[in-house]
Amino acid sequence: MNKPKLMESNKILRTTKENFIDLTLNTIYKGKQVLIFNNSKNSSEATAEKVAIANKRVENKIELEQLAQKILKSLQTPTKQCRRLAKCIQKGTAFHHSGLTGKQRTLVETNFKSGLIKVISSTPTLAAGLNLPAYKVIIKDYKRFSARGMADIPVLEFHQMAGRAGRPGKETIGRAVVLVKSEEEQDRVIKKYIFGKSEEIFSKLAVEPTLKMYLLSLISMDMINSKNEIKDFFKNTLYAKQYQDLEGLYFNVFKILQTLKGYGFIDQQDDYYRATRLGKRVSELYLNPDTANYFLENLDDLEQIFSKEIYNEYDTYKLIHFVVNAIEMRPLFRLQRSEEDIYMAKVSDLGDDMVTKYDPFEMDYRELMQTFKTSDILQDWITEKSEDDICEMYKTTPGELNYKLSNLDWLLYSLEEFAHLKKMHFFKNVIKKTRIRFKNGVKEDIISLVSIKGIGRVRARKLYSANIRSYSDIKKVSYRKLEEIIGRSVAHKLKQEIGNEYTENDTVVYQNSKPTQIKVREVSHEEVDELVATHIKYIEEEKEVIKSAEKNNSLLNYF
DNA sequence: GGACGGTGAAACTTCAGGTTGCCTC
């Protein structure tokens, strides 16, 4: 067997061929933790995996196994990424990037803080907002892909990462290591990142969408209303100090005010500006005014699509594609080289049929193809494709999918609000239903089933396939049959949730009553559904009464 | 001789991130 060699410079025990693995192992074998920064998601996963394989001294195996199981169970069906993370965690190593779901990220972060996980290999996400210090930080890549090839990361970002070394209050020192390949590179890195100056920070106020959003929100909160107040406010901004071009800034501001007026979001009386009711709502929703205007301008066309008695999945696709075109959905899912032909064909087949038509001055062709890819992914989600299949097919991750879904829900909610303001009640309900579909990832036929506590997309579909299609069906079905479909414990919980418990003979024992066996009366589906509908209607009416009582400050009188 | 599987070199492809609404449990 080969004797392990020592690196001359810093006495690191060498057991592998890669520096970062030896550095990491040496640190964790001393009982300390390591953060490794990579420049891509793939690379952060591969790095974690390499360290995990090389780690021969794993502590707290039982706790780590439990954590790995939690990671696997954090999605309805574990994806390839979940399985990879769980495997690393069994060895006390984890990766962390935007592709993980919120739940998985929290699990990794809290268990690193508690000391169970010894190593996190991450993209720069971790350096930005989180307070996760470690004894040693290894900056594996200080270059990142950009439009002009590989480029050095900014000095500020380098400091962000290196600054994670050392745990204030717990240790007196920390170490930050950057990997280089030659002495020349080492000199350059020291000069640039250790002794060099950080980049200057520039105001982004000149960027029109940002300015538009802030102007509307400042006016809507009545912080600035008159022309003089507006000028005074912007005179004191970082932008004004940096560029000294006040006249140019005022010109932009008043041009935007005209646009907002044109959108109907603000009113002007002489030199005084006020937000309209609509403008206030747009600001409250944190919507970009351009997006809000885009929604409002197309509301009638959208309503028209759903005005028929029966609408289909293609109509829903048009709605998704419409929302995907909002600026808030950017960046869209990236297009793979191998997908180009597919989406070129899709654009030519469906492009003219969508509500948002292609405008080459507004969007490049690739982006247009990406709007279709993003819509496809989102539609696959509500037609019950598994997360694993979606991630595999479109080369994406559960975290990115979740992020897009939450953005979409926010935009759909805003659209629903506008439909409400315009009294488009049927269309409002269509959006509401679509939101439930996105929340649960289901087709329309099982919406009522997923609204029951403890029933997700998988169980709902199982129930539906077994002809159990409503709340009343669940009430009627025998305990034994329910158990066969969704398992013993869920079936039990469900029966409890409903409020009565069926015996195996299909007799019912009412809660809060003597445990006598009472024969169930034969009731038709229609009869029970009617009862449930009456009950729901009653609750809705109650809510309305409470709402109006709240509005009139007469809640106490009501009760 | 053809089908099949394994191997390795060459060619091709891809590359970070994450504010904001509202509701309900």
Add this chain to the structure above:
DNA sequence: GAAGTTTCACCGTCC
């Protein structure tokens, strides 16, 4: 620029 993935040619084995 580098790492990962796919493609393809080549070779050996088996039927």
